[in-house]
Amino acid sequence: MTPKVWLARETRAVAGGLRLAALYGVLEGLLIIAQAGLIAWLVHQVIMREQMLASLAMPAGLLFLVVLLRPVFQILRARTAIAAAATVQGRVRERLLGRAEALGPTGLATRDTGELASQLTDQVNALEGYYARYLPQMTVATLVPLAIVIAAFTQDWIAAGFLLLSAPLIPLFMALVGMGAERLNRDQFEALGRLSGQFLDCVRGLTTLQLFGRIPGATRGIIAGSDEYRERSMRVLRVAFLSSAVLEFFASVAIAVVAIYVGFGLLGYIEYGPASALTLFSGLFVLLLAPEFFQPLRTLAQHYHDRATALGAAELLADFESEDVAVSNATQTLAHNAPTLTAESVELARPGRGTVLRVPSLTATAGERVLIEGPSGSGKTTLLLALAGMLQPSTGHIVRALPDTRIGWLGAPAFLASASLRENIGLGDPTAEAPAIEAAARRAGVSDFADQLPDGLDTHVGERGLGLSGGQAQRVALARAFVSPASLILLDEPTAALDAETETFVIRGLAELAAEGRIILIASHDTALRSIAERRYVIRDGVLERVTHA
Known part of the structure; x- marks a missing residue:
C-alpha cells in the first residue's frame, strides 16, 4: 500500500x-x-x-x-x-x-x-x-x-x-x-x-x-x-x-x-x-x-x-502494518472438564535459523508438572513460545483445551513493570481484589521482604525490577502466577541464578499451583526440578523425546 x-x-x-x-x-x-x-x-x-x-x-x-x-x-x-x-x-x-x-x-x-x-x-x-x-x-x-x-x-x-x-x-x-x-x-x-x-x-x-x-x-x-x-x-x-x-x-x-x-x-x-x-x-x-x-x-x-x-x-x-502474520496451527478451546495440552508432529523454526526443534508428541494434563530439559540453545524457550501461541509451528498442530483463555508465564529474569509490588502482582489478574493479592504475596514469600519496606506492597519498583534482587523479583512473578486464574502456567528457567531459599519457595509454589489443577510446564536444565516432575521430556539433536525412566 x-x-x-x-x-x-x-x-x-x-x-x-x-x-x-x-x-x-x-x-x-x-x-x-x-x-x-x-x-x-x-x-x-x-x-x-x-x-x-x-x-x-x-x-x-x-x-x-x-x-x-x-x-x-x-x-x-x-x-x-x-x-x-x-x-x-x-x-x-x-x-x-x-x-x-x-x-x-x-x-x-x-x-x-x-x-x-x-x-x-x-x-x-x-x-x-x-x-x-x-x-x-x-x-x-x-x-x-x-x-x-x-x-x-x-x-x-x-x-x-x-x-x-x-x-x-x-x-x-x-x-x-x-x-x-x-x-x-x-x-x-x-x-x-x-x-x-x-x-x-x-x-x-x-x-x-x-x-x-x-x-x-x-x-x-x-x-x-x-x-x-x-x-x-x-x-x-x-x-x-x-x-x-x-x-x-x-x-x-x-x-x-x-x-x-x-x-x-x-x-x-x-x-x-x-x-x-x-x-x-x-x-x-x-x-x-x-x-x-x-x-x-x-x-x-x-x-x-x-x-x-x-x-x-x-x-x-504502512510497511509495519503490511508485515505478514503467520497463520496459526494451534487451536484453543474452552474446556469444561480438566484442562489438557497436546502437540503432535510439530516443527518449529526461527528466522535465520531454520527448523530448531521437532516435537513428535507432547501431552500435559491438569495437575501435572511437566519438565522439558535440554542444553542452552536447544529450543526450550522456542517450544514454550509455541505452546503459548506466540510462535506459529511450521507444521503440526497444538491444541490447548483450557477453561480460560489466559496463560501464565514465569521467565528468568522475571518481568516487572515500573509500578508498585501490588500492581505487579495484579498483572496476573487485573480484577483481583486486595485480599487475593495479599494472599498470593504471602504464599510466594513476597511479604517476607515487603513487610520490611516502608510502604509494604505499595512500594514502587523500577523498570525491570530495579531495586529488587533477582530472587525477590522471581517471588513477585510467582505471586503473579498464584493470583492468575490461568490453568496453564509456562515457566522458562524459573530457578536460574536463585539462592537455595528462593529456589525452595519456587519449587513449593509450583507444587501448590499443580495441586490447584493447573498444568505446570517447565523448561529448565536444573536437575533439582526432576524430583517434582510427573512427566519429563528431553531435547536431543533437535528432537523432543519423552523420558520414560527415572
Whole structure:
C-alpha cells in the first residue's frame, strides 16, 4: 500500500469532521471579504462623500460583528480538525498495537525496541498536522481564493486577472518542493528510530558498558547518531524555509503589481479597460483583498510540510502494518472438564535459523508438572513460545483445551513493570481484589521482604525490577502466577541464578499451583526440578523425546 493510499484510507474515517472544519474555514474566508468590503465602503463614505461618522453607526457595528466572528470560526475550525486528527491517531495506534500483539515476541525479534517505540509515538504524532491543518486548508485554499477573485472581478476584471495569473505559481512550486521533502522526512524518521534504539540499548546495558570500559565508545556512537539526526533535520528545515521564501516572493510581487495597477488607475495614468472607472471604494476593496487572496495559499504552503512529513511517516507505518502474520496451527478451546495440552508432529523454526526443534508428541494434563530439559540453545524457550501461541509451528498442530483463555508465564529474569509490588502482582489478574493479592504475596514469600519496606506492597519498583534482587523479583512473578486464574502456567528457567531459599519457595509454589489443577510446564536444565516432575521430556539433536525412566 502506497503512503497516499494509506493516508486516504484513514481520511475516510474522519471525512465528516474534516469537511466541517473546512466549512468553518470557508465561512471565515467569506467574512474576510465582508470585512474588506465594509472597510472600503466606510472609508469611501467618509472621505469621498464626507459623511459624518455618527450616520455610519450601523455599518460600523456590522464591521465590529464581522471582526468578532472571525476568531470564533477559527476556534471552531481548530477544535474540529484537532479532534479528527486525534481520532485518526487513536485508530492508527490501536492497529499498530494490535499488529505488534499479532506478531508477538518472535515476529518483533528483528525490530529494535526503540524503533518500534518511535513508530508508536513520533511517527503517529507526525500525522496530526496532515489531518488537523493540511487537509482542511486544502478546501479553504481552493474555495476562499475563488470567492475573492469573484469579488474582485465585480470591481475590476484586470486586477482579478493579475490574481488569477499569479495563483498557479504557488501550487506548482509546492509540488516541486514536496517531491524532495517526502523523501527527506522519511530519512529523518528512520534516523530518529535508529537513534532511539541505540540510546535505549545503551541505557539498558549501562552496567555492562561501564564494567567493560565501553562508555566512551557508546557515547561517541550516540553523538554520531545525534549528528546524523541533526543533519537530516536541517535538510528538512532548509527545504521548508526555501519554499516559504520563494512563495513569499511570488505573493509579494503579485500584490505589488495589483497595488501599482490600482494606484496608477486612480491617478488616471491607466485608461485601458475598467481602470478609468476605479473609485476609492473599488480600488481599496481590491487592495484589501489582494493579500487575503494569497493568505490561504501561503497557509497551505506552510502546511504542505505537514503533508510531506505525514507521507514519510505513512510509508514506514504502512510497511509495519503490511508485515505478514503467520497463520496459526494451534487451536484453543474452552474446556469444561480438566484442562489438557497436546502437540503432535510439530516443527518449529526461527528466522535465520531454520527448523530448531521437532516435537513428535507432547501431552500435559491438569495437575501435572511437566519438565522439558535440554542444553542452552536447544529450543526450550522456542517450544514454550509455541505452546503459548506466540510462535506459529511450521507444521503440526497444538491444541490447548483450557477453561480460560489466559496463560501464565514465569521467565528468568522475571518481568516487572515500573509500578508498585501490588500492581505487579495484579498483572496476573487485573480484577483481583486486595485480599487475593495479599494472599498470593504471602504464599510466594513476597511479604517476607515487603513487610520490611516502608510502604509494604505499595512500594514502587523500577523498570525491570530495579531495586529488587533477582530472587525477590522471581517471588513477585510467582505471586503473579498464584493470583492468575490461568490453568496453564509456562515457566522458562524459573530457578536460574536463585539462592537455595528462593529456589525452595519456587519449587513449593509450583507444587501448590499443580495441586490447584493447573498444568505446570517447565523448561529448565536444573536437575533439582526432576524430583517434582510427573512427566519429563528431553531435547536431543533437535528432537523432543519423552523420558520414560527415572
